[in-house]
Amino acid sequence: MLVFSGRRKKKLKSLAKADVAIIGGTGLEALLKDAEQIRVGTPYGLPPPISLGQVNGKPVAFLPRHGIHHSVPPHKVNYRANVFALYKIGVKQVVATNAVGAIKSDFEPGDLVVPHDLVDFTKLRQLTFYDDAPVTHVDMSQLYCPTIRALLIKTARERGVQVWDHAVLVCTEGPRYETPAEIEMFRRLSCDIVGMTSAPEAMLARELEMCYATICFVSNMAAGMQQQLTADEVANVAEKKNPVIQQILRETIKHLPSERHCLCAHALRAARFEVK
Secondary structure, three states, rough: OOOEOOOOOHHHHHHHOOOOOEEOOHHHHHHHHHEEHHHHOOOOOOOOOOOEEEEEEEEEEEEOOOOOOOOOOOOHHHHHHHHHHHHOOOEEEEEEEEEEEEEOOOOOOOOOOOOOOOEEEEEOOOOOOOOOOEEEOOOOOOOOOOHHHHHHHHHHHHHHOEEOOOOEEEEOOOOOOOHHHHHHHHHHHOEEEEEOOOOOOHHHHHHHOOEEEEEEEEEOOOOOOOOOOHHHHHHHHHHHHHHHHHHHHHHHHHHHOOOOOOOHHHHHOOOOOOOO
16 A cells, blocks of 8 residues: 655656665655655554655655654564565665664764674564564574675765774664663673664565665763763764765765675575475
């Protein structure tokens, strides 16, 4: 089900497909030219309105992870509906953004990080599209798409932006912040940054053979590394970093290849367990 909003329905029907999507916070829809909103129904529920427009001449979709008014907390985000809706309109490459806290002491608020791996410490989320037969085990050895990661890192460095290209992101349930003891545990497990929204989003994209990578901004030092954590701090850093993140996303999308040669495109190959 596609539901169109706005007056230009004929034009919008021709735009109701996109190969590339951005998932992130509100404000990033400003990247899109001539954007219109659509609603896409899925078997998993109704995600937030998706904005469809263009970035450097490419059709691009933007999905606000927490809703258009940032009203959905991280543990209540319908990740399956969000990812499946993008898949349904033809998205094959996803560039995400996430706010994170720094566990590694070398990182500082305002730094950008392109993680290379993910640890899932969520507890209550729907984690997969494959609850039924055939039993499906999708390889997560290279969860984040190497092509998109490389472009994000290259683009950031060309702009003289501090970006870390090697980091393990641990995703927690939220909506509370972590305790100092939990952060110490994550540090001992070699995690570098902590957030609440990357899992199962990244895994679900992989299950649908979509390329996925994220650029994170460090909004604070994790619990126990500063006196207290506040939502205002996250919002303030996000506002400051939003312009440079938009520039990086714009240039990354511009240089995304039209043909994919990464393993993401074949993630389901040999993943299904079949009794012979």
